[in-house]
Amino acid sequence: MRNNLSIKPSTLLKGIMLSVIITITSSCAKEEEPSAVSTADLSIATLVAKVNSETYKAHNFNDGQLDPFTEDQGFTGTDIYGEGMSFQKDFTGGKRLKLVWKESEYDGSRRERGHEIKLGVNNNDEIYTGFYLFIPSGQNNNLLNKNTIVWQLYNWNTDGCSNWTAHLELKGNALYLSYRNACVSPTVVKILDAIETDKELAFQIRAVLSGTNHGTLAVLLDGEIIADLKNINLGFGSFDANDNAETSVAGVKMGMYCFDTANYSSDETRILYLDNVSSSARSGSVANSLDRVDPRK
DSSP: OOOBOOOOOBOSSTTOOBOOOOOSBOOOOOOOOOOSSOOTTOOHHHHHHHHHHOSEEEEOOTTSOOTTSEEESSOOOHHHHTTSEEEEEOTTSSEEEEEEEEGGGOOSOGGGGEEEEEEEEEESSEEEEEEEEEOOSOTTBOGGGSEEEEEEEEEEESSSOOEEEEEEEEETTEEEEEEOSSSSOOEEEEEESSOOSSSOEEEEEEEEOEEEEEEEEEEEETTEEEEEEEEEEESSSOBOTTSOBSSEEEEEEEEEEOOOGGGOOTTOEEEEEEEEEEEEEOOSSHHHHHHHTOTTO
16 A cells, blocks of 8 residues: 655745645655765856756666766776676566675775765755665675665755765664764664665655755655654755755765775675666655655556
């Protein structure tokens, strides 16, 4: 059975007011680490262009290509990273994206702490993400013995710090959701005690930016809500009268960011697979927007 969603008032574009109500349960409301890209020289006009340029991207990798997504951090080619990014058979005859991070390739730089992709949909109000995550238990996979960020909502901000404003992190085999509204210590919530391996896990994530405690972070796993945080501040910089971010935009990057350098083991390997990945600005109702990024469809 599909969940109903309940929400607070939210606006999708500056100057346009929408009223919606979410309920994910018998209820979802208003409703990644320094970047390699400097935003100090970005203008507000550039940010507005980012907001309006793309509203939906999706890919199942069956064509063996990353496009329409782009590489971010770590992967620069098979001559350096070997199997850092590759396309392997999935369970339905298509392909999926395989990410492999090796400690032996780490040279001390931020870029080589992970393998991530940028989804390319940026917004100053509301972002939805969907994907299959598969964690193999074999293949000498050390992913669940360490700390690894697998999804992050990154905030490009012209008014100060640019950094992640929310992320999903594996600590051992537990899954944590962290969020913040500035480059400060985040609020951290455990949302799974033990993530399953050798299974395609269907994630849907809803993030609503707010500077007036009307933000939302909701995470669904296989159609069930595992996190539903409401009435939070989410996103950096200043917000306008409609509670839209006016000096920043947020977008998703995901994969593996192996930030726990002090915890690296010699020659360790971390592996995960992604499939049916999508990112979207809000499209109609909250329920419709979540449905649009459902990897099972």
